[in-house]
Amino acid sequence: MNPGFASGRELRPTQKVLPEHARGHNRSLVMQTLYREGTLSRADIARETGLTRVTVSDLVADLMAENLVIEIGQREDVRPGKPATLLDLNRDAFQIIGIDLSEYATFRGALLDLDGKILGRAELPLAGSTADAAQDKVLALVDSLIAQATRPILGIGVGSPGVVDLAGVVLTAPNLGWTNRSLQRDLTARFSIPVVVINDANAAALAEHSFGGATSDMMLVKVGHGVGSGLLLAGIPLFGSRFAAGEIGHVVVGTDGGATCVCGKSGCLETWLATPRLDAALASATTAAERDRILWEAGERLGIALAPVVGALDLSEIVLSGPTELLDGTLARATIETIRARTMPEFHGNLVLRMTTLGEDIVLRGAAVMVLSGQLGVS
Amino acid sequence: MNPGFASGRELRPTQKVLPEHARGHNRSLVMQTLYREGTLSRADIARETGLTRVTVSDLVADLMAENLVIEIGQREDVRPGKPATLLDLNRDAFQIIGIDLSEYATFRGALLDLDGKILGRAELPLAGSTADAAQDKVLALVDSLIAQATRPILGIGVGSPGVVDLAGVVLTAPNLGWTNRSLQRDLTARFSIPVVVINDANAAALAEHSFGGATSDMMLVKVGHGVGSGLLLAGIPLFGSRFAAGEIGHVVVGTDGGATCVCGKSGCLETWLATPRLDAALASATTAAERDRILWEAGERLGIALAPVVGALDLSEIVLSGPTELLDGTLARATIETIRARTMPEFHGNLVLRMTTLGEDIVLRGAAVMVLSGQLGVS
DNA sequence: AGCAGTTTGTTCGTAAGCTTTACTAACAAA
């Protein structure tokens, strides 16, 4: 679906647009309407989209021919006029594979339906594999999920740690020993199914937007073995000039030193917040008050780092993803209070900070969103 | 030119697209090509855009009928084939009015040609005016610039301080005593010419992008009586969830206190960087070394505030606008060195920080960019 | 000088896409 159409102001047109692109856009618009609102008649869709009933009928005919949309009977309610023929996405026609490579020691995957519901799972311990061996594990994981599928597979979405470009090349992923690895191309070649590879935190942000009810200007902070984030601005994922947007783990926080980081600097966000560090600190705590102080300080540091970002981007929401027992509670409270104390209440007084509602599946569900969006124009 | 077409991935189509929208886009594409490359033949444009010669001829005929494009003779060079008829934007057909309301005590405006060159100026001392009186000064300023115009006016662009929404309503501008002021609507009604009102720092960022050679992922930091910024991400201005993106003046910097701010907090960026504060601090300095220390500290604070933003957004460039004698030199050096020390060299090692090349005219030229972009699809 | 080859820009006909207009089918209300 390229070139796409966006709702915002257009500054520099850069690519020609043909009638079929407009058609593709309107097609997606119909799909999107059905995806979100559920069962609707053609006339309903026409009213909703502004297209005429004729055009909607035509588009729907196309979509039905491709088995993407089905008629599901007539509307039952009592009112004048010809009863409406109800339509819906053919939600049972395809399945999606979502893969999460972001955990430290395990690759996880799932088989999902078009609504993002998880139908089956698979996981594979990484066992220290890197480079080609790690990629082979990804292939094996996909194989086992394909074996579980009971419908044609719409596509494979992969959330990878590290820096991933728009073509799905993993430019760098230190933990996996990957540099310039054309994961998307390799998987496409191997499985002959559409594949999309995206950064794990960006995937998580998309999942939270599509399934977690997050707003359109939000940041998802992912705390685990490292600390990363994904940004959605005006509903669009931000990639950055070198595809490294969201990489805040090694930003130095505060002006009062801090522990030495693996990267060589002192006081990086990860030295306060990454789970190994935090767990170690908590293990040495003897009282509940001490535990609380440690968690408060970690949250405070996160708030200090995020306050300038909230101010610069005018975010409306920050979502945390990671171990609930660490993040939810004192730490989250410290973060939001710190941000409040460091930004203007007039603008950011009703900034929301919360835990994700999607739990551990956030990345693989976000990867599925990429497939939905790429293949159906829906999310 | 709405709905527009963007080059990025489309996540959620939200508006129908008709053939004429596609036409409008291709029309802008032709204009854009001519605007940037100068004189070209129809065949050149076809090659550049990917459209066919036939389509380009048709679009050019439209544009010539509207006096936006003119033929300027035949190509002179010696080569086989029929000589090309060269085209260009009719750069002398229209003029633009740009207004800068961001200075503390003066409203400034200029008459510009389509290339952003300044043909005439006007200014009006604010003399403490606020509310309606201040708006009357804007009207008077526009009147005096219209009187200078020697061509039809393409539009009026206004860069206003404060928070401005997408409809050109100034939601809040404390210095001018404006709240929810429909400046764009009022000016359009008064002058019957297209008007666009935008935040001053956003305008500055656009100017730097169009005329200053800035990259597509940049932040423009505007230091004056207050401190604000404008962001361009993937070439698109960021407005934020409440149109307050870029408002970093009252973000608290560092973890070691700081002077009390007018906003009530302590250690806001403005307490270190706003020109009244900085001038006062420098005035009390007795030695050059002391001056340098003050400037270094101010730059350091800016760097501390920007480092998380650079990390989160993966910016490639930061541009400073404001008094050269304060910003250029020690302060800028401190800023970039601080950012470097607080971010990952692998990602942000070649971040560029520099002064604007557009001087005092940056805002009004940015306002003109908005007119060009809105009326001609060009920038 | 003449002819082949190249490039430009136009004319003509066609395909795609959306709209308007007008229709049929199917229902409720009176």
Add this chain to the structure above:
DNA sequence: TTTGTTAGTAAAGCTTACGAACAAACTGCT
């Protein structure tokens, strides 16, 4: 039975872009 409403379709027309073909104008070679 009549009237009015809603859903969906059919036909015709407009807009937009394309491809094929061509004339004009030029270079270069024989």
